[in-house]
Amino acid sequence: MDLEVLLTQKGWFLTFGTVFLWGLAMNVTPCVYPMIPITVSYFGGMGSGRPARTFLMALLFVIGLAITYSVLGVTAAMTGRLFGATLANPWVVGFVSLVMVAMGLSLLGLFQMTVSSGILSRIQEIRDRAGWLGALFFGLVAGIVMAPCVGPFIVSLLAFVATRQDPVMGFWMFFTLAFGMGLPYLVLGTFAGAVKAMPRPGSWMLWLERFFGLVLIGFALWLWMPFVPAPWKIVVPAVYVALAGLWLGFREASGNERAGFKAFKRALGVVAVLLAAWLALPLMASPPPPGNATIQWQAWSPELLAKAKAEGRPVIIDFYADWCAACKELDHKTWSDPKVAEAAQRFLAVKVDLTKDADHLDAVPSAKPYDLVGLPTVIFLGPDGKEIKDLRLEDFTPPDRMIARLAEVP
Secondary structure: OOHHHHHHHHHHHHHHHHHHHHHHHHHHOOOOOOHHHHHHHHHHHHOOOOHHHHHHHHHHHHHHHHHHHHHHHHHHHHHOOOOOHHHHOHHHHHHHHHHHHHHHHHHOOOOOOOOOHHHHHHHHHHHHHHHHHHHHHHHHHHHHHHOOOOOHHHHHHHHHHHHHOOHHHHHHHHHHHHHHHHHHHHHHHHHHHHHHHOOOOOOHHHHHHHHHHHHHHHHHHHHHHHHOOHHHHHHHHHHHHHHHHHHHHHHOOOOOOOHHHHHHHHHHHHHHHHHHHHHOHHHHOOOOOOOOOOOOOEEOOHHHHHHHHHHOOOEEEEEEOOOOHHHHHHHHHHHOOHHHHHHOOOOEEEEEEOOOOOOOHHHOOOOHHHOOOOOOEEEEEOOOOOEOHHHOEOOOOOHHHHHHHHHHOO
């Protein structure tokens, strides 16, 4: 979408409205939708039962999200750095993970102590005051987690802001985008916190807090998966889901006084074990038969591209990073498809890992000539060695569309 044309023809109001709606649509992207259960867990575990207060906390969460997104977006537009590359830094991931683990452990009851009623009252007062800042801080952290999702519209927005060279306008553009993205979390957070106001005889609510705590800890593990060796990317999530489900379903006694809720817990435990088995299936998968086509990716080098040009061979260059969920989805669903691999046989296939280099692309020889704005990015070079810019891909592309795109390359 050409925002410059939209602004000229429709004005600022419709331009900002379009940006808001695209932010809302971003909730279906791979980096954003995992935050839905995390948000529900946070407000479900921390809500006080007062709808107005819960709504304001959820609003602060969305404002924190919008601030982070705006700062990252303007920084990316003004410096040319990849949007969301912050997660390439293990120190940032470690900090965010520790925050999530601490929140999860508090919901699991590890921080509870037997103290006098006066001290408990004072602790509760401090917690109520910190709740506002905690919600804002959680929004800031969530913004970092969601940042790696870069689609065609954000690329257009980044280019638009960079062309205008107006940081204030760029900030509000991305603030609007992020607020559109955060609207569902405002609704979900308010609803989850309002659950606290429902009548709840028995101890089932304690079990629910345990559930929320384990979700938060599981999310911290998920953040670390890009930094662990390949087999553990499958083993750790599968084992965690199985153990968490077994503990919640069969070991945790809260809520057992209700027969129906106890049956629900048992069913959840069984479902968790089945889900863990499904997650572990790739470990048992056999390699594809020798006759099946597979893409033979090679590392980038100027000599390799020069050779392809001399031979008149077209080239695919796939830029990816471990923190880019859409890149992983592209590998898992598209590049692994036998029909896509067959259509790509006539190409030289080059894969460039920008996990560690995303913050200084100007110094990366493989990325510098192509003006990358975000990931994933797939470019196609014709037989003459020049990029066919109209065919560039900057979002997840399903197999059928990829096959059609490959067929357009001479």
